[in-house]
Amino acid sequence: MSDDVKGVVEEYASSEEGKDKVPNLNANVSARIKNPLLGIPEEQLMADVEQFAREKDMEDILPLLKHGAIAAQNPLDFETQKGLTGEERDVLRYEITHKWKQPRSLYFTIILCSIGAAVQGWDQTGSNGANLSFPEEFGIGTNSTKDTFLVGLVNAAPYIASSFLGCWISDPLNNWLGRRGCIFFSAVFCVLAPIGGAFTQTWEELFVTRLLLGIGMGSKASTVPIFSAENSPAMIRGSLVMCWQMWTAFGIFLGFCANLAVMNTGRISWRLQIGSAFIPAVPLLIGIYMCPESPRWYMKKNRYRNAYNSLLRLRNHPLQAARDLYYIHAQLQVEAEFIGKSTYISRFFELFTIPRVRRATLASFTVMIAQQMCGINIIAFYSSTVFKEGGASEKGALLASWGFGLVNFLFAFPALRTIDTFGRRSLLLFTFPQMAWTLLAAGFCFLIPRESKAHLGLVALFVFLFGAFYSPGEGPVPFTYSAEVFPLSHREVGMAWAVATCLFWAAVLSITFPRMLTVMTPTGAFGFYAGLNIVALVMIFFWVPETKQRTLEELDYIFAVPTSKHASYQLTTWLPYFIKRYIFLDKTAHLEPLYHFEGVAADESQLDLRETHFQEKS
Structure with a gap:
């Protein structure tokens, strides 16, 4: 931790007031979300700012850094904060009233990376x-147990390679090459x-090419959501990062279009269907x-000048770039005090040993494995077989798929708004029960x-309804959520863990589902996954905190709250409130909040009020 922030934090934390006020990032029992400035x-x-500028060789922008630190110290009261000019107040006000007015470089980054997601x-x-x-x-087209297993194995190959290799090499690749370098590496694969898969002559050759595809898919899926999250402003981060899932859904739709077209x-139809998946990776390779x-x-x-130059391209005004640079720096110093430095191997084990990181590991594991438990991939992988x-008929099955x-893609759009307003956790709690009954109904049909x-x-109707509920809920949340919950020190290995969890169980599903269809019949298989939806719902209820509207560094305080405290709050406070308010329609029901905000950016309800106030004034 550098002296500029460390001295102040240590002095304050050692005082009687500080012992009560400074949240412990490993045991935040007070559930305070605190601005370190x-x-x-x-x-x-x-x-402190002057010392920061000297240490980072940024004295040429010292006046701007000072104004940025003033804006970061109390983001709720910039209208009355001393030291800001009228123009700077206008910039900060515009940021709230026009949160979607962002630089082209930011949108180009999000769109380009999201197009690459269509490969999946x-x-x-x-x-x-x-x-x-x-x-x-x-020659593996019989119904024997061996051949059914081989078909599933070929389908699962990318997910096997992703979960055992592709995801895990993303950490060293990010360390050596940066986010862009890792994405470029993955795009090559x-x-x-x-293309190689389209020219194979045996199932073994096809299996190998799909393993190679998995290396690219795993490293890309572990990096692109992080890259998008780290570049995005907090107020719309969820909407921008979820473009990954929206373009994955669009890739699913385009793949079905290609299936019909060829x-x-x-006899070459399957070759064209397999080979055409390279198309969306081309712009990613060229433009990253x-x-x-x-x-x-x-x-x-420690390349702060480069960081500032990147922020200048990602924010509308130099004041915002300077503010975010210093605020992130201040939060990272506090984070480093509780987490420290580690090697790649030790970082992996720290996913399960450092309390703050362990809670993020559990939450990301929950949302990722829930994506497989919900049953979406029994449709995405095998819808043609199911229909x-x-x-x-073969044509009818492809048309139904x-x-x-199309449904999966179109119903992803509502999440662009709801993921940052309704919230990640709330979307999951609403959509999982709907997926359970629609999947069960499809099975009984x-x-x-x-x-x-x-x-x-x-x-077909109930499968389509299932997709309509999946797309705005469990569709966009897992990758968005997992990309934001880990501290910077463990973000790459944490995301690798999360994506490996998702893709490993996708591989298990791909291998086992053909056999499940044979042994359990479609009704039994669909009923099994309907039951898993309910299990996933319970896991999410107890283990997944809300992350909307918080900066990536402020999430350290969210995940410093003990899991037992979070689970107890959901069971004893939130659930009774929900029953009174929405079951018995008691409008007087009051929900005592779990988190208490101290000097950090406003939550959604406060932002709505301030946005209305500013618009009325103008």
């Missing part, structure tokens, strides 16, 4: 359609591996170095006689 006298703050979705649906023909091409090309590097990665490497089991892809026209129609 709050309460520092103006003279001391200015001296496109590959899922490419293999989905190819399942109808490649097994026969390679995502371009070449699908359906009548004969046109994006600004993550400011937080530069700060981790064919429901009595559809295309419809599911398989019991309708196949001769009935209602059989296939109702199966």
Whole structure:
């Protein structure tokens, strides 16, 4: 920890008042979300900024850094804060009233990286359609247990490679090459591996090319959401990072479109379906170095000038860049005091030993494994097979799968607004019960006689409804959530853990579901996953804190709250309030908040009031 912040923090923490007021980042029993600059006298703050500027060789922008520190010290009261000019107040006011007015470089970064996410979705649906023909091409098209396993193994190959290798190499790649370098590395694999898969002559060759694809998919999925989260302002971070999932859904839809487009090309149809997944990785490969590097990665490497230059491209005004630079720096110093430095191996074990990090590990594990427990990938991987089991022709199965892809993509759009207003946790708590009953209903519809026209129609209807509830909830939340919950010191290895969890269980699902269909029938398999939705709902209720509207560094305080305190609050305070307010419609019901904010940016309700106030004044 540098002397400029460390001295003040230690002096304050050692005082009687400080012992009660400074939250412990490993045991924040008071549930305070605290601005580390709050309460520092103006003279001391200015001296700290001067020392920071000298240490980081940034004295040429010292006046701007001082104004940025003033804005960061009390972001709620910039209207009356001394030391800011009228123009600077206008900039900070505009930031609240026009939160979607962001620089082109920020939107270019988000869009480009999100397009790369389409590789994940496109590959899922490419293999989905190819399942109808490649097994026969390679002589594994029988219904024997061995052949069913081999088909599942080929489909699971990218997820096996991702969970055991691709995700985990993202940490050293990020360390050596930066966020952009790691993404470029992954894009190379995502371009070449699908093309190679299209030319394979045996199932073993296809399996190997899909393993290589998994290396790219894993390192990309572990880095792109982090890159987007670190570049985005807190108020709209969820909406921007969730573009990853929206483009994954779009990739699923495009993959279904490609399946239909090449359906009548004969024996090469599956090759085109597998090979076409390289397309969305091309713009990512070409354009990634046109994006600004993550400011937080530069700060981790002590390259503060580069971090400031990146922030200038990612924020509308130099004051915002200076403010965010100093505020992030101050938070990182506090974080370093509780976490310290470590090696790659020790960082992995610290995911489970440092209390603040362990809680993030548990929460990210929960949202990631829930994505597989909810059953989305039994549709994404095997919808063509499922609809064919429901009595559809090959063309009908592909058309029904295309419809599911369209629903999955269109219903991702509502989350652009709700993920930062309704919140990550709230979206999950609302959508999981809906996914449970729609999946169960789809399973029971398989019991309708196949001769009935209602059989296939109702199966498709409830599968589409399932997709409509998944897309704005469990669809965008896991990758967005996991990218933001870990401290900077453990962000890469933490995200690798989260993505490896998701993709490992995706591989398990891919291998086991063909056999489940045979042994349990579609009704039993769908009912099994409907039950897992309820299990996931309970896990989320107790273990997943809300993260909306907080900066990445402020989340240290959220995850410093003991899990037992969070779980107890949900059971004894939030649940009774919910029942009174929304079941018995008692409008007088009052919810005592869990978190107490001290000098940090306002939550959504406060921002709405301030935005209305500023608009009325103007």
